[in-house]
Amino acid sequence: MSCRLPAEELHAFDALCTQLGAKSRSDGVRSVVRMASGFLEFSREDSARLEEIRYELGKIGTNVNQIALAANRGRAPMVKAQWASVDELRRSLPMVAKALSQIIAERRRQGVALFRKFAEAQEGVRHG
Structure with missing residues (x-):
């Protein structure tokens, strides 16, 4: 899966990944999807x-x-x-x-x- 984001959104996503403790953008995407789906994250x-x-x-x-x-x-x-x-x-x-x-x-x-x-x-x- 791939996704293109404008630089501003990518910086915001990277900041979110840091806040979530994600080691990679893939980990960040997984965490966001899990949280949106009601999983405990x-x-x-x-x-x-x-x-x-x-x-x-x-x-x-x-x-x-x-x-x-x-x-x-x-x-x-x-x-x-x-x-x-x-x-x-x-x-x-x-x-x-x-x-x-x-x-x-x-x-x-x-x-x-x-x-x-x-x-x-x-x-x-x-x-x-």
Whole structure:
């Protein structure tokens, strides 16, 4: 497949390829087509952000558990409202992490289903 673009559009596409982390223009075209088709495609920047979020959620959970442990041992006295906040965090953080993982997994499943449907349609075109 080939495509001719004016210089201005080619420069814009090259900038997009850089932003997406594409190693070549072919990789860039594949990423754009996948994104337009609903496949899960994260730029390097978005992937890094998701990893940061997962990492930070883990750190926050560890800190909340340390606060609760210190309070249980009497080293950090807390009032009832503070205990309620800590308990809410201990319940909520795992649910947030799980929801994030489920969103990513669902987008991947949708992408795989779209790809299979596309591949089956292409196979039918070849044989039909």
